[in-house]
Amino acid sequence: MRNSKSGIEGRRSFRQVAVAGLAIVAGLGQCGEVIAQWQPERNVEIVVPASAGGGLDQFARALQAAARDLRIVATSMNVVNKAGGGGLIALNYLNQHAADGQYLMVHTPTLLTNHILGKGSMNHRDVTPLAELYSEYVVIMVRANSPLKNAKDLTDALRTNPGSLSIGIATSVGNHNHTGIALPLRAAGVDVRSLKLVIFNSVGDSTTALLGGHIDVVPTPPANVLSLASAGTVRGIAVSAPQRIPEPYADVPTWKELGVDVVFTTTRNVAGPKGLAHDRVLFWEGVLEQIANSPDWKESLRKRFLNNTFKKSAELRKHLDEQYGELKQVLTELGLVKQN
Secondary structure (H helix, E strand, C coil): CHHHHHHHHHHHHHHHHHHHHHHHHHCECHHHCECCCCCCCCCEEEEECCCCCCHHHHHHHHHHHHHHHHCCCCCCEEEEECCCHHHHHHHHHHHCCCCCCCEEEEECCHHHHHHHCCCCCCCHHHCEEEEEEEEECCEEEEECCCCCCCHHHHHHHHHHCCCCCEEEEECCCCCHHHHHHHHHHHHCCCCHHHCEEEEECCHHHHHHHHHCCCCCEEEECHHHHHHHHHHCCEEEEEECCCCCCCCCCCCCCECCCCCCCCCCCEEEEEEECCCCCHHHHHHHHHHHHHHHHCHHHHHHHHHCCCEEEEECHHHHHHHHHHHHHHHHHHHHHCCCCCCC
């Protein structure tokens, strides 16, 4: 009985320390009262709208590991993959737990583009934006033995016949991976409305198909295929960054170097279900800000060519509103938005 009591007291002590730390991060209200006192009371689920192995899955598991290592969430956290429907399966699952702070979801601007393209009835206004963690570029990858030696080979082939090469897109038409290749191809004179697109549930699935010779090209954030690029089984032929990024991509030219004036970034965000109360938002803002400011997280971003663009809930919501309008314009110009 003594050991059991000691264990309970230890858990309580840890929880009290975690709450106190997060209250400091969240700040103090008038007269110094703590304004962030809520905390999870049971296991937290991080919902991923993609299958295991892809970029969003890696993002979710990095958040899970960082929260554990920093000891800033007193309960357990696990990653739950809900792939399919361009993210709609995950969104529906998340909002089955409306107002419940024990559920989070990681997402990209696909949450916006699916709504713009009429593929779903929900967008960022149907969840609770919590934080933006980072932004990243898109690199165009081919197999190591691909006949496409460089981006000129790619644009030349697609200008002649836009459907001559198959392009693997994870996880939805119009998303950041699609836009990250369509914008520079359009600027290079390709009819991007006629591209041959193959949709996958994750970048892991699309790169597997690439290695198997089933598709020709995969646009993806560089971090998603870092191990494959380091091993030399895939190679980049163009990147949407303003300047070249380090090894194993140091030899990959930017689109601007190639005479195509396009720089493109996408973001990785965290949301809660709709109706999340202010104290829940404050708690998760505190957790995610501590993660974003931790030395290990910053070093991980540096190694994976990611930009620390941390934004809290209110700023992120405003940014998503602005981004929605920008993406709608871009997708309309690409011929993807149906005109009434």
